[in-house]
Amino acid sequence: MAAVKPLLATEGLGRHFGGLKAVDGVDFSLNEGEIRAIIGPNGAGKTTFVSLVCGRVAAGFGRIVFGGQDITNRPPHQRTRDGIAYTFQITSVYLNLSAYDNVALAAQRQAGSASTLETEVMAALTAVGLADRSEELARNLSYGHQRLLEIAMGLALKPRLLILDEPTQGLSDAEITGFMALVRQIAANATVLLIEHNMHVVMELAERITVMNAGRILAEGTPDEIRANAAVQAAYLGTGTDG
Amino acid sequence: MRPGNADKRVILLHLAVVAALFLLQFVLPTYHHGVFARVMVLAVFAMGYNIVFGYTGLLSLGHAMFFCAGLYGAGLTVYHLDWAVPPAFLAGLVSGLVLAVGVGVLALRTTGVAFLIVTLMFGQIFYLLTLYFAEYTRGDDGIVLSQAMRRIHLGDTVVDLTNPATRYLVAWALFSIVLFVTLALVRRPFGRVLIAIRENEERTRLLGYDTFVSKLAAMAVSGVICAAAGAAYALLFGYAGASFAEVHFSILPLLWVLVGGAATVLGPILGTLLMFYLVDFSNDLLNAYFQGWNLSYLGVVGVALVLLILFFPKGLLGTVRERWVKWLP
Amino acid sequence: MSFSAILLLATLEGLVTAAMLALMALGLSLVFGVMRVVNVAHGEFFMLGAILAWAVTTAIGGHPALGFVAALIVAPLLVGGVALASERLVLRRLQYEPEATIVATIGMLYIIQQVALTFYGPDARPVVAPFTWRVTLPWFGYSGYKLAVIGFSIVMLIATWLVLTRTKAGLVMRATQYDRETAQSFGIPVDRVYAWVFALGAMLAAVAAVLIVPIQQAHYLMGHDPLLLSFIVVIIGGLGSLRGTLVAALLIGLSDGIISVFFSPTLAKIVATAIVALVLVFRPQGLFGAKQR
Numbered sequence: 001m002a003a004v005k006p007l008l009a010t011e012g013l014g015r016h017f018g019g020l021k022a023v024d025g026v027d028f029s030l031n032e033g034e035i036r037a038i039i040g041p042n043g044a045g046k047t048t049f050v051s052l053v054c055g056r057v058a059a060g061f062g063r064i065v066f067g068g069q070d071i072t073n074r075p076p077h078q079r080t081r082d083g084i085a086y087t088f089q090i091t092s093v094y095l096n097l098s099a100y101d102n103v104a105l106a107a108q109r110q111a112g113s114a115s116t117l118e119t120e121v122m123a124a125l126t127a128v129g130l131a132d133r134s135e136e137l138a139r140n141l142s143y144g145h146q147r148l149l150e151i152a153m154g155l156a157l158k159p160r161l162l163i164l165d166e167p168t169q170g171l172s173d174a175e176i177t178g179f180m181a182l183v184r185q186i187a188a189n190a191t192v193l194l195i196e197h198n199m200h201v202v203m204e205l206a207e208r209i210t211v212m213n214a215g216r217i218l219a220e221g222t223p224d225e226i227r228a229n230a231a232v233q234a235a236y237l238g239t240g241t242d243g
Numbered sequence: 244m245r246p247g248n249a250d251k252r253v254i255l256l257h258l259a260v261v262a263a264l265f266l267l268q269f270v271l272p273t274y275h276h277g278v279f280a281r282v283m284v285l286a287v288f289a290m291g292y293n294i295v296f297g298y299t300g301l302l303s304l305g306h307a308m309f310f311c312a313g314l315y316g317a318g319l320t321v322y323h324l325d326w327a328v329p330p331a332f333l334a335g336l337v338s339g340l341v342l343a344v345g346v347g348v349l350a351l352r353t354t355g356v357a358f359l360i361v362t363l364m365f366g367q368i369f370y371l372l373t374l375y376f377a378e379y380t381r382g383d384d385g386i387v388l389s390q391a392m393r394r395i396h397l398g399d400t401v402v403d404l405t406n407p408a409t410r411y412l413v414a415w416a417l418f419s420i421v422l423f424v425t426l427a428l429v430r431r432p433f434g435r436v437l438i439a440i441r442e443n444e445e446r447t448r449l450l451g452y453d454t455f456v457s458k459l460a461a462m463a464v465s466g467v468i469c470a471a472a473g474a475a476y477a478l479l480f481g482y483a484g485a486s487f488a489e490v491h492f493s494i495l496p497l498l499w500v501l502v503g504g505a506a507t508v509l510g511p512i513l514g515t516l517l518m519f520y521l522v523d524f525s526n527d528l529l530n531a532y533f534q535g536w537n538l539s540y541l542g543v544v545g546v547a548l549v550l551l552i553l554f555f556p557k558g559l560l561g562t563v564r565e566r567w568v569k570w571l572p
Numbered sequence: 573m574s575f576s577a578i579l580l581l582a583t584l585e586g587l588v589t590a591a592m593l594a595l596m597a598l599g600l601s602l603v604f605g606v607m608r609v610v611n612v613a614h615g616e617f618f619m620l621g622a623i624l625a626w627a628v629t630t631a632i633g634g635h636p637a638l639g640f641v642a643a644l645i646v647a648p649l650l651v652g653g654v655a656l657a658s659e660r661l662v663l664r665r666l667q668y669e670p671e672a673t674i675v676a677t678i679g680m681l682y683i684i685q686q687v688a689l690t691f692y693g694p695d696a697r698p699v700v701a702p703f704t705w706r707v708t709l710p711w712f713g714y715s716g717y718k719l720a721v722i723g724f725s726i727v728m729l730i731a732t733w734l735v736l737t738r739t740k741a742g743l744v745m746r747a748t749q750y751d752r753e754t755a756q757s758f759g760i761p762v763d764r765v766y767a768w769v770f771a772l773g774a775m776l777a778a779v780a781a782v783l784i785v786p787i788q789q790a791h792y793l794m795g796h797d798p799l800l801l802s803f804i805v806v807i808i809g810g811l812g813s814l815r816g817t818l819v820a821a822l823l824i825g826l827s828d829g830i831i832s833v834f835f836s837p838t839l840a841k842i843v844a845t846a847i848v849a850l851v852l853v854f855r856p857q858g859l860f861g862a863k864q865r
Contacts, residue, residue: 054449080451092446094439105439106450108432157450302671349853356610356670357856360803364849367800371842490796494678501675541689545682552675553665 005068007032007191008161013052013062014215022048024215025062032160035183035192037206039199039226041236044212046195047089050163054086055079067160081109083160087150087167089195095139099130099149102138106156124156128182144175151179155186162186164194168201180205203227211236253572257426260509261419268411278523280411282516283418284475285499289511290425291468292496297505298429299461300441302359305346305366307492309466311373311483312338313473318483319379321393322386328395328404332474339470340463347462351455354444363490370488385484393478410479417475418512421468426508428464429572437461438506498544501551504560508572513559518547577711582833583826588718588787590825591725592780594818596798597805598732599776601817604806606749606769609668612677614777615799616684617655621647621778622790623692626699637702640786647782648775654684655774659767668766681795688792696794701786721783728779733814745769801828804848 008030014023023045030036038046051057053064055076064072071079080086094102103121111117125131128148133141138149147167154162164183168176176198183192183205196202202209202223209226211218213235219226226232264283271279288310295301316338320326326334350361373380380386395402403409428434436457439447448454477483486492495518496511503514522540551558557565564571600614624647629639658680666672705716736742748755748765756762780798788794805824809816824844831840 056445056449075448075453077448077451077453080449086449088446092443094442094446096442097438101435104432105435105447108435109451153450302674349849352853353856356674357852359610359674360807361849361852363803364845364852368842368845368849371838371845375836375838375842497675497678539686539689541682542686545679545684545686548679549662549676549683552672552679553662556672 004031006030006065007067008053008193009065010053011063011065013049013059013064015048015052015057015060021215023052026212026215026217028210028217030161030191030193032191033187035187035194035205035207036210037194037196037202037208038210038212039196039202039236040212040218043214045215046212047165048215049212050086050165050193050195054084054163056086080157080159084163085154085157085159085161086163087154087165089165089169091143091146091150093138093146093149093153096137098135098137099125099141099152100134102149103152103156106153110158120156124152127155127185128152129178144171147171148175148179151182151186159190161191161193164192166195166197168196168198176201252570253426253430256571257422257508260512261415261422264415264418268408268415273407276407276411278519279516280407280414281480282519283414283512284472284479285495285519286512286515287418287421287475288469288472289496289499289503289515290421290508291465291472293500293505293507293511294425294428294437294461294468295465296497297500297507297510298434298441299437299458301458301461302497303350303362304359304490304493304497305362305364305369306465306469306496307488307490308346308366308369309339309343309469310473310476310492311369311488312342312466313470313475314477314483314487315373315380315473316470317474318386318388318477321388321478322483323379328393328478332471332478335470335474335477336467339466339468339473342470343462343466344459347459347466351458351462363493366488366490366493370485370490373485373488380483380485383485385482385486388477388481388483390481393481404479405481413479414475417471421471422508422512424468426572429508433457433460441506494544498548498551501556501558502547504558504562504564507558507560507564510558510560517559518544521547574711578833579830580709581712581714582830584714584718585833586826586829587722588784588825589829590822591722592784592798593801593805593825594729594821595725595780595783596777597802597809597817597821598729598814599773600802601806601809601814602745602769602776603773605813606745607668607766608670609663609673609770610670610677611770611773612674612799613658613681613684614773614802615795615797616681616688617651617774617795618777618781618798619688619790619792619795620651620654620684621781622785622788622794623688623792624650624778625782625785626692626697626790629699636700640699640702640782644779644782648778651778652771652775656767656771659770663770664763664766685792685795692790692792694792696789696791698789699785715787717786721787724783725780728776729818732776736814741768800845804844807848807852 006029008028010026010028013026013028014021016022026049038049040046048057052059055074059072062072063070066079066082066084069082071082074082094105100121103124104117107120107124108117111120122131122134125134128151130145130148130152133145138146141149147170151164151167168179171179180201183194186192194205206223208221209223210220211226211232218235219229219232221229264279267279268276291309292306295303295306313335316335317331320331320334321328346362346365350358350365353361374382390403390405393404395404404413436447436452440454440457444454499514499518500511501514502517503510503512522543525543526540555562560571596614596618600611603609603611625643628643628646629636632639632642662676662680663673666676701717703717706713707716707719736746744760744765747758748760748762752762801824805817805820808824809818809820828840828844831843
């Protein structure tokens with residue numbers, strides 16, 4: 001197999017907050033087109049890690065390489081332009097704007113004209129199933145729909161890497177099924193990095209899983225490998241039956 | 244807002260307002276004629292402030308300095324350098340732009356309360372400088388521009404800015420231009436970005452926007468518009484004094500914008516007009532019944548601010564937009 | 573007078589300013605530290621204190637010291653009451669939201685000024701000092717009252733410090749400042765703490781005013797300059813930091829006094845304001861404040 005340059009790679013990446021070693025030297029690598037899940041107990045550093053990648057949090061030490069370029073010191077808005085999109089763990093849609101305006105903000109930087117913008121926005125809204133609610137204020141949407149709106153915004157950015165931070169939290173089972181179909185669609189055009197606690201979703205969607213614990217990577221592998229991994233079971237999954 | 248029929252309604256509404264103001268000059272009695280001319284110029288100041296405060300969500304307490312950059316930029320060049328009106332007006336605009344960018348580059352490194360205090364401080368420095376250089380500005384007394392200085396010579400015709408009719412027209416023209424510029428701005432992608440920054444700046448950064456540059460651009464536009472109002476004021480009403488640089492004059496546009504409705508295009512003119520007449524009216528009323536009580540605009544402004552922020556934070560047009568007319572920009 | 577004598581005189585004047593500033597800025601800093609509220613009307617509480625001091629001393633005849641002591645007790649209490657009322661009626665309803673609070677306090681500023689203008693009038697009126705003892709130094713005579721002001725302020729500052737660090741009330745205030753939610757879950761009535769802190773801040777300003785009014789005169793616009801100076805002190809010292817406020821008050825008071833003697837007061841103000849703006853831009857936590865959590 002020819003060696004493929006990874007889309008995203010981190011070398012010894014870390015950030016400490018005073019005494020707390022949130023992320024403590026992580027070597028991570030993600031290939032283009034993958035669907036990768038990051039799992040781990042609360043406080044493992046998963047959100048901090050992806051925040052370091054997208055630039056929300058400044059790196060304390062280490063390197064981040066995206067698309068072959070060192071982005072460690074790039075400001076977050078620049079990294080978004082490079083192709084990294086992040087959807088927030090705590091929903092951060094613009095509550096006082098309509099669904100349309102929310103997605104338009106994501107799409108308008110790259111849209112050439114007003115009509116292109118309209119097309120792009122409606123396409124993203126249709127993909128997540130919110131096309132008929134385009135004029136509704138985001139604060140009037142149900143929680144599940146707000147999560148979908150976040151994903152629509154991520155899509156409209158046309159990213160190379162889409163980072164989803166606990167996207168199914170608070171969603172009903174039916175919504176989760178719809179979400180999984182959506183992710184498989186997205187993965188056709190973008191690399192997906194997903195933080196999840198819902199093991200069903202992880203096992204179904206992810207091609208590879210990275211397990212984090214206490215700011216470090218505990219294990220990496222295919223879903224089957226991870227399921228069988230004793231250390232992971234001890235730290236997180238629990239022994240025996242599936243979750 | 245998805246583009247559609249609302250566009251036509253919006254443009255018609257604003258054209259109607261502009262037309263109404265144009266027609267009013269033929270029916271207004273002399274006193275009110277003068278008031279409206281003044282109000283339109285001050286409304287331009289309020290519109291400039293609205294861009295930074297209403298749309299971008301930055302509470303600045305130093306905007307009087309941008310008005311005064313225009314006021315003195317035009318006033319001083321006419322008074323000391325014998326400049327003609329058009330280049331003097333331009334001097335005012337350029338001064339406003341330079342000051343806004345300079346202050347913005349420093350002040351925008353801060354947010355929230357710190358930004359408020361920094362702009363307040365810079366505004367204070369500007370005021371103190373007008374006093375320090377009283378040799379040129381005549382400080383609180385101010386400089387008075389004579390009638391001769393306020394004429395525009397276009398070939399054979401002379402446009403006399405001291406003529407009330409001309410003054411009204413010029414004020415109206417400036418107001419209308421700035422109104423449509425503001426309207427265009429806030430309905431463009433740029434306007435949406437400013438609102439996004441106001442609502443959630445971090446989120447906006449993660450959508451790929453350099454929020455510092457956007458905020459700086461908003462300051463620059465705001466500075467130029469406020470300076471245009473200041474320059475127009477000096478040239479139309481013939482006076483430039485240090486009192487316009489005091490903190491009080493930075494608080495007034497805040498009040499006007501809040502009354503009319505922050506982040507609405509027509510809010511500023513509505514707010515400025517209403518507050519002018521409210522202060523006028525209450526002055527007369529209160530002094531008729533309570534002579535010797537020294538009642539002045541102070542009390543009215545204070546009570547208005549408190550009542551507004553408690554019960555009508557969105558102001559008149561803001562409330563109208565929220566309840567009934569959702570397409571109002 | 574020789575140069576060093578002038579310098580000494582300027583220093584003493586600066587210390588008086590510093591004393592007044594320290595009390596005023598302390599009030600502002602407490603309010604911001606505990607409530608996260610910027611009270612733009614703080615200068616007006618100062619002014620009210622001065623005006624009420626004039627009213628009390630004029631009402632009570634006889635020896636000026638009698639009226640003065642009465643004013644020192646009555647004025648702060650009344651001003652505290654006004655502050656308490658405004659906190660309950662206005663600030664609490666706004667849930668202390670930063671921007672709304674600022675607009676509301678601007679409104680309060682105007683209302684208080686109007687009230688003063690109506691009942692006190694536009695004139696500046698003097699208040700007689702409680703005693704006219706003159707200290708004779710080798711180079712010049714100096715007002716003993718001014719020295720007393722410095723001394724009294726130091727006493728007040730120590731008293732406040734003791735209250736904050738040694739009493740239960742002070743502990744409650746500091747706990748609320750440090751972490752509001754945790755304080756609430758410990759059963760601390762945060763709302764009441766806020767009300768008392770706001771009143772305390774206003775009272776400190778009023779005390780400063782009563783002390784200073786025999787030296788200056790009472791005028792309805794006198795709150796403007798001390799407010800700006802207090803802002804400067806609080807920012808340089810770091811919002812919410814007691815020690816920082818004191819050091820900054822000393823610095824600002826002394827430099828204001830000294831520079832004003834040797835250079836134009838306008839220039840002094842320009843320089844002071846510019847320094848403050850730049851400190852806030854480049855080092856927002858001031859000289860002593862901790863970086864925001």
